[in-house]
Amino acid sequence: MGTLSKLRRMVLRENVSVREAARRLRISRNTAAKWLNESQMVEPRYPQRAAVPSLLDPYREQLANWLKADSYRGKHERRSVRAYFEAIRAMGFTGSKNLVYGFCSNWRQEQANVPRNAGFVPLSFELGEAFQFDWSCEYVVIGGLRKRLEVAHTKLAASRAFVLVAYFTQSHEMLFDAHNKAFEVFGGVPKRGIYDNMRTAVDKVGKGKERSVNARFESMTGHYLFEAEFCNRAAGWEKGRVEKNVQDRRRHIWREAAEKRWTSLAELNDWLLQACQDSWAELSHPDWPELTVADVMQDERSRLMALPKAFDGYVEQPLRVTSTALIHFQRNRYSVPCEWVNTVVSLRAYPEFLRVVDSHGEVVDLVRSFERDQTFYDWRHYISLIERKPGALRNGAPFKTMPEPLQELQRQLLKNAGGDRVMAQVLSAIPMHGLDTVLVAIEIALEGGRASAEHVINTLARLKDGARPLAVLQIDTPLTLQTPPLANVSRYDSLRTQEARHVQ
Template sequence: MLIVETIARIRREHFIKGKTIKEIARDLKVSRNTVRKVLRSGETSFEYERQVQPRPKLGRWAVELDGLLAANAAKPAREQLTLIRIFEELRSRGYDGGYDAVRRYARRWSKERGQSTAAAYVPLSFAPGEAYQFDWSHEVVLLSGTTVMVKAAHVRLCHSRMLFVRAYPRETQEMVFDAHDRAFALFKGTCTRGIYDNMKTAVETIFVGKGRLYNRRFLQMCSHYLVDPVACTPASGWEKGQVENQVGLVRERFFTPRLRFKNLDELNAWLLDKCIAYAKVHRHPELVDQTIWEVFEAERPQTRSLCRPLRRLPCGDGIGLEDLPGALRQQQVLGRSQRSRATGRGSSLCRSHRDPSGWTHRCRAPAILWPRRYRLRPLALCAGARPQTRRLAQRCSLQRLGAASRDRADPAQACQHRRRQSTDGRHPQRGAD
């Protein structure tokens, strides 16, 4: 059988050096008929494929082997048998042939079945303004000299490939809502469909097929933006492959080498500029004569215009979230927005008469809820706590005392109550410092 190197040398000897068939046959020690076959056919390789495979022993067992292979393919991946187990099952039924014949037949059967199933597929192409994809990733950055693991929210328009990335301290539902709010503000519109994975903040129960029981507050957000949510099949990342690819691209181009910023606000401002700069420089993968930003500008008129930004939405037990950015600030400081696992007591966000512009964290019990590292005792009693953290504890304590005395009509009685509640007997405002 001729190898590819011999065929290439025969062609070079004849077409480049101008040798005759007789000279080539003498030099390479091959027959003249072989040289003629190579030169006249114009082929660069010759392969022999058997047209009919004789199966003297497997022939009458082909029907049973087809049934075993089909039944095995229908089982879950962890329950499927190997070919050697199928061969042993066939031997137990009376087959006296060899394993190689079964292996060749199973390989051909799998190839034919794969061709029949792969003939029908849905291409992942999207019309302008049709869909966007959302996903989370974990990135490591340096904030104020401290190594921090941040959660990056990724949003990608499927048609124009326009990307949006924003970093958050965690993946709570408030962060999901804020990421959508800021992404749609950049896009200046929304799409018809939103493609997600089965994250807990969006999907509560997974049914057979595409059936999902979505989170009620997540559905409220989708209803606000008139978006139809679509959850991917579990362990099928290709259904939202664009944003999965964006995660790796952003990690390689944006977060490598490790970023250094003072706080999350500076990091997010830098990420927004990088997203826009990347879109203006790089070409669209399908419309190669245009950049991503140019396709994005053309897609904007096809998106649904925003009626109003997301600012009022319920977000948990006992929480009335009317100011989403204010609640996010409290999330970064206090670390919890829903029921605490440390004390088993609820907490809520409420407006404070001392800080009307923002939200304060009011507890329903004397103990204050704190992040995980200070979960065993109240932060104000921790001797090793940082000075700014101790001042935050004193401030929250004063706000709680002020809220309790606000309902008292007599100012003198309210002042006496604050003195009695103070731990050191001094006035709370004087003792705060």
């Protein structure tokens, strides 16, 4: 078509002869004359070239079947083109491998050009009607180490306001906490929530829209009074707004977050919340370009249901306390009071801490760790056990984490015989008087150079009683002296004289 256009310009506009134009365009003069005789500019048609038989023709169907079957396998399980070539050569193929490579390349190109879906229907949501939720995987540096984070994306479908919260895992307690924080930022709860078929929400996917919903997830939806709606399988477009939010935030917020260094996950989440709210004020709303997302968010906030009390989103499981007063949770070990040894306790997992409840209702909160194969002791959990077994103080692993004043007192007491029992007496005073008061008493005893249990306990008694010197005491009395006493040393001398005479 381009050659015909050039020919017509050269002959009809530039007055170049047909022979010269054909020479310049390297076409036949008869062909040029035939094209110019056409009344309209019509694309030239060439006769169909007869198909030449190929040695690959008997094997084309087999190769196509192999390629189609491998397209459903994982990337690392697919066969190479060389494997196809060796397979059909064993079947009798005598041609070169270039024919096989060319066929496979053309087949894959044809499949890539085939339309994947018939199309999509644009969706529209009313203010306060729905929100969409999804997870994404991101990487940042926290505490000097590169960490993998699971990020919860919650986006209002109408105003496009979004909230990002990062966690170390995708467990139930993280899911519930993400909803608590998102609803708190939004200032209310929409009518519906749109999800994919994530394991923390759906136990089993049935036919069509049938879902077996997780009991704890159902409790959360009942608490916040919104309807949970789950997408069809492999139909991410049904929550396309939060899917697009994942890609947009990677190019914007997470690109900036990856360049920074964070001391803790809490610091990162505080920065993420501020970054999200700043983005609301900068992004234009797609339906109303003259308004920002923050402007539309103000209107949608008035359409949301009032926010109830935050959902207590813990995950509970029973655990047995070992003989060393430890519980095992997610490949880590945590100490609990030694009085709970060999009993079954209830562990309630929260995103930031673990709450352990015994059969009598006593509660102990532990700092949660997402590392692996770690042991976390609280030496105060073993004080009552040390009263019965003071000899374990010398090499007890939990007591290596005591404050420095206690460790210094222990070093001095263990130099003497029976020092472990004396140290056990000091530790037994902590539940009664409090750790801070005992530490002050120990520091006073160490300064005086008399490190003993009696001195520490005596100091504790004086600190608790608040004793003051007699000189500063003021005694109020209604009696007054008419003649105030005067200092008279001569009276003392006269008494000494009288005593001397009496002795004689």
